[in-house]
Amino acid sequence: MPKTTTSMRRQLILMVSMVLICINVLALWGAHIYANRATKVSYDRLLYGAALQMAENINILDSKVFIDLPVSAFETLALSNSDRAFYAIMNSQYQVLTGYNDLPSIPFTQLLLQSTEKEKFIPIYYEAPYHEENVRFVALGKRLLEADKVNDVFIIVGQTLGARQAAAAEINRMALHFVSLFFVITLLLLLFVIWRVLRPLQAIKQAITERSPLELSPLETNVPSEIAPLLKSINYFMAQLDTTLERLKRFTAEAAHQIRTPLAGLNSQAQNAIDETDEALRQKQLQHILESSNVLTNTVNQLLNRATLTHRYQSHPFSPVSLDQLTKDTCRDLVVWALERGVEIEYVGDIKAAIDGDEFALKQMLQNIIENAIKYSPNKGLVEVELMSANELNDAAVVLQIRDQGVGVPDEDKEHIFEYFYRSPDNQASGSGIGLSIAKEVAEHHDARFHLKDNEPTGLIVEVIFPKRTLPKNRYPKPKGARL
Amino acid sequence: MTRSMGMFTCFFVWGLFTLSALAFAEQDSTGKEITVNERRVLSINGAVNCTVIDPLFKAFEAQHPDVTIHYTESNTRDLYERFLSEPETRADIIMSPAMDLQFKLANDGFALAYQSPELERLPSDSYWRNELFGFTYEPIVTAINTDILAADDLPLSREQLLNLIRKKNHLLDEKIGLFDIKKSGIGYLAWIYDGQQSRSYGRLLEAFGNHQAQLYTDTSSMLQALLKGQVFVAYNLIGAYSYQWSEQYPWIKTIMPTDYTSVIMRTAFIYRDAKQPSLAKRFIDLLLSPLGQQILANQSGLTPISPKAVGPYSRDALSKLPHGIFRPIPLGLELLIQTDDAKKQLIYNEWDNAMRPLSERLSSP
Numbered sequence: 001m002p003k004t005t006t007s008m009r010r011q012l013i014l015m016v017s018m019v020l021i022c023i024n025v026l027a028l029w030g031a032h033i034y035a036n037r038a039t040k041v042s043y044d045r046l047l048y049g050a051a052l053q054m055a056e057n058i059n060i061l062d063s064k065v066f067i068d069l070p071v072s073a074f075e076t077l078a079l080s081n082s083d084r085a086f087y088a089i090m091n092s093q094y095q096v097l098t099g100y101n102d103l104p105s106i107p108f109t110q111l112l113l114q115s116t117e118k119e120k121f122i123p124i125y126y127e128a129p130y131h132e133e134n135v136r137f138v139a140l141g142k143r144l145l146e147a148d149k150v151n152d153v154f155i156i157v158g159q160t161l162g163a164r165q166a167a168a169a170e171i172n173r174m175a176l177h178f179v180s181l182f183f184v185i186t187l188l189l190l191l192f193v194i195w196r197v198l199r200p201l202q203a204i205k206q207a208i209t210e211r212s213p214l215e216l217s218p219l220e221t222n223v224p225s226e227i228a229p230l231l232k233s234i235n236y237f238m239a240q241l242d243t244t245l246e247r248l249k250r251f252t253a254e255a256a257h258q259i260r261t262p263l264a265g266l267n268s269q270a271q272n273a274i275d276e277t278d279e280a281l282r283q284k285q286l287q288h289i290l291e292s293s294n295v296l297t298n299t300v301n302q303l304l305n306r307a308t309l310t311h312r313y314q315s316h317p318f319s320p321v322s323l324d325q326l327t328k329d330t331c332r333d334l335v336v337w338a339l340e341r342g343v344e345i346e347y348v349g350d351i352k353a354a355i356d357g358d359e360f361a362l363k364q365m366l367q368n369i370i371e372n373a374i375k376y377s378p379n380k381g382l383v384e385v386e387l388m389s390a391n392e393l394n395d396a397a398v399v400l401q402i403r404d405q406g407v408g409v410p411d412e413d414k415e416h417i418f419e420y421f422y423r424s425p426d427n428q429a430s431g432s433g434i435g436l437s438i439a440k441e442v443a444e445h446h447d448a449r450f451h452l453k454d455n456e457p458t459g460l461i462v463e464v465i466f467p468k469r470t471l472p473k474n475r476y477p478k479p480k481g482a483r484l
Numbered sequence: 485m486t487r488s489m490g491m492f493t494c495f496f497v498w499g500l501f502t503l504s505a506l507a508f509a510e511q512d513s514t515g516k517e518i519t520v521n522e523r524r525v526l527s528i529n530g531a532v533n534c535t536v537i538d539p540l541f542k543a544f545e546a547q548h549p550d551v552t553i554h555y556t557e558s559n560t561r562d563l564y565e566r567f568l569s570e571p572e573t574r575a576d577i578i579m580s581p582a583m584d585l586q587f588k589l590a591n592d593g594f595a596l597a598y599q600s601p602e603l604e605r606l607p608s609d610s611y612w613r614n615e616l617f618g619f620t621y622e623p624i625v626t627a628i629n630t631d632i633l634a635a636d637d638l639p640l641s642r643e644q645l646l647n648l649i650r651k652k653n654h655l656l657d658e659k660i661g662l663f664d665i666k667k668s669g670i671g672y673l674a675w676i677y678d679g680q681q682s683r684s685y686g687r688l689l690e691a692f693g694n695h696q697a698q699l700y701t702d703t704s705s706m707l708q709a710l711l712k713g714q715v716f717v718a719y720n721l722i723g724a725y726s727y728q729w730s731e732q733y734p735w736i737k738t739i740m741p742t743d744y745t746s747v748i749m750r751t752a753f754i755y756r757d758a759k760q761p762s763l764a765k766r767f768i769d770l771l772l773s774p775l776g777q778q779i780l781a782n783q784s785g786l787t788p789i790s791p792k793a794v795g796p797y798s799r800d801a802l803s804k805l806p807h808g809i810f811r812p813i814p815l816g817l818e819l820l821i822q823t824d825d826a827k828k829q830l831i832y833n834e835w836d837n838a839m840r841p842l843s844e845r846l847s848s849p
Contacts, residue, residue, distance in 0.1 A: 023736050046511075067826040067827075068826070068827065068830055069821055069826065070821075071680055071818060071821055072822045074817050074818045074819075074820050075817075075818055077817045077820075078816040078817035078818050081612075081816055081817070082612070082613050083613075083817075084591045084592075084593070084613075085591065085817050085820060086581070086591075087820075090825070097826060098824055098825045098826035098827070099824065131592060131593035132593055133593070162613075281610050390672075
C-alpha cells in the first residue's frame, strides 16, 4: 500500500484559497487606503468651504476688522453633524478676534511664508488634539486691503474626526461586504472548476475499481490530454501483466508435462530395477535411471534458469558488455566439459565488440548455444566460435557464429528447434529442449536475430546477429510479444 | 439683578428625609450628606421652572427611594455663565432651554457621552452626539392682552402684528414686552433665529424700538406684566407658560404665529465630571423614556419631544392649535454662530441702536 500523499484536490483548494485570500486582503487594503483618502479629501473640502465662507465675511471698515460670520459657514460644518467644531479668527498680531482663544498649534509661520510668496493664501491642514479629541484644522489667511494698509487675518476652523471616520468605516464595510461576497462566489466557482477538472481521474479510478481482477484489457475512458499518458501507462502496465501471466500459464503447463513424464519413466524404471534378478541387466537399468535423472536435473535447471532470466528481463537495466571477452570466457568454461566428450572448442576472430546488454543473460545464451553445438558434435569434432564484424549487412554490427560438425538440422526442423521442449524426431541426444529457446529469447531481448545455416560438409552454423544500433543505457527494455 | 437673587433653590424630598436634614444638605452641598445620611444626591442645575419639572423629579425619586434630587434653578444666561465661572457649582445634570449655550458647553467638551437606550425612540434631530438631549418641543409664541384689540382681529402672524402696532401706534408705546436678549439666553436664541428666518425681522426690530419695548429676563415676569396691563403684547414667549396663563386668564391670548412658529427644545446634558454619573444617566433615561415624556405631556405643561406621548400638552395636541409651519431650531453646529462674540456684538449693537430711548436716538447724529 503506497503512502497517501496530500490530496490533489485539497492542495488545489488550499492554494486557490490562499491566492484568493491574498487578492482579497490586497483589495481590502486598497479600499481602506482609498476610503481614508476619499473621506479626508471630501471632509477637508467641507472645512475649507466653511473657512472660505467665514473669510468672505471678514472685512475692514474704518481701519477696524469687521466680522459678521454667516450661518452658512456653520451649516456647512453641520453637514458632519456629529462632530464638534472649533474656530478662531485672529489678526496679524495673533490676537483672537472671535472664536476659541486656545486653539492648538496654529502654523502661522507657514501661513506667513506663503503669503509673502503668493498673493493668495493656500489653506494649510493639520491635526491636533483639542478638548480631548483629535481635531482636523484648516488654517487660512486673508489679506484685507484698505487704502495703503495691508492687514492679514487668519481663519482657523477645526472639526473632530467622527464623520470622516464613520464615512471611511462605511466604505470599508461596503468593501468588506463586497470582497466577502466576491470571495465566496469565486471560491464556489473554483471548487466547481476543480471538481470538473479532476473528474476524469475519478472516472479512471471508477473504471479500475469496477473491473474484475483478471480483466486486463486496455481502459477506454475518455480523458484530457494531460492525463492520457497516465492512462497509457496503466494500459501498458496491464498489457505487460497480461503477457507475463499468459506466458507463465503456458510455461507452467509445459514444464509440468516435461517433468511429470520423465518422473513417471524414472518411477517405472526404478520399479523394474527392483524386480530385476539378473544383476547385469539391473546394472544397465540403474544406468538408465541415472541418465534419465541427469536429463531431468538438466531440464529442471534450465527451467529455473529461464525463470531467472525472465525475471531479469523485466527488472535489469542494460549495461555495457564486452561481447568478445564474454564469448572467450564462456568457451574457456566449456573447454573441459567438451574435451570429456571428445570435442574441441576453437575461438576464432579478433575483433572487439562492445554492446549494451545483460551480461548474465548473454552468458546463458552463449553457453546454451555452445553446449548445444558440443552435444551434437561427433567424437573428435570441432566447434568453432567466431566473432566478426559484419560490414556486408547494413544494420548488423557484430555477428557471432558457432559452427559444429554434427549431423546438422534438416531445413524443415530449423524453424522449430527454438520452440520450447521441441525435439527433432531423429534426435537421439539427451537434452531438455529448452536451451536454444532460452538462447533465442535472450537474443531477442537484445534485439539480435538468430540465423541457422548448414555447415560444409556437414553440421550447423548458428548465427547471432547483433544490431549496430545499441539500446540506450539503463533503459528497461520493452517486453517482447508472448512468443514462446 | 444679582446672581444670588435671581436664583432660587428647590428641594424635592422623598421618603424619611426631614426638612431639617434637607436644610443641612443645602448648606453642605458638596456631597458630604451622602456619607452623613447614607442617601445619594443627584444635583441638577436648570433653567426650567421647578414647579413645571417637579412631577418628573417625583417620578424619579419614586423609582429610586434612596435618592434625593437637589435642584437649583436659574436664568438661562446665569446658568451658563455660572457654569463657566464657578466650576465647583457644576451639577450632575444641566438643563436649559437656551439651546445655543447648552450646545456650546457640549461642543467644548463639558458633556458626558451617554448612549441612552431611549434615544432610538426619539427623532434623530432631538439629540446631538449622545451628549446633548432635547426633551421638549416648545413653540415660541406671542401673547396679547385682548383689551388692546377693541374691534380689531387677533393678529395671527408677524405681518398682522406689525399692522396692529402701526394701527395702535402710541397706544402701544412702552406696552410691548420682549426678552432682554442680553440677559436671557432663550430671548437671544429666539431673536437671532428670527433674524435668520424672517423677512419681517428688521421691521419688527424697528417697531419694537420705536415703541420703547419693555425688556424682561423671563417669561413669567413678562406674563405678569401682561396681566397687570403693563404691556399688551409680549413677543417670543415660551409657549407652555403662556398657554397655561391663557387658560387662567382668558383675555390673554396666546398665538403661534402663522407665518412660521419657532420651536425650541429644552436640552439636558450630563456634566463630564458628574459626581453621580450613573444616577444622572438614569435620570436622562427617565426624562427621555415614554414614561417621562408622558409625565411631561400630562402634568408639566411642557410639550414632550416624543411624538408618541399623548396628553393635553402632547405634540399632537399642539399641532391641532392654529399655528404656522413649525420651525424647530436645529440642535447642531449652526447654534455655534449664536455664541460667537463678534456676531453677538453685532446683534447687540443693532439691538441697542433700536432699543435706546427715542430722545437719545433723535439727538444722535
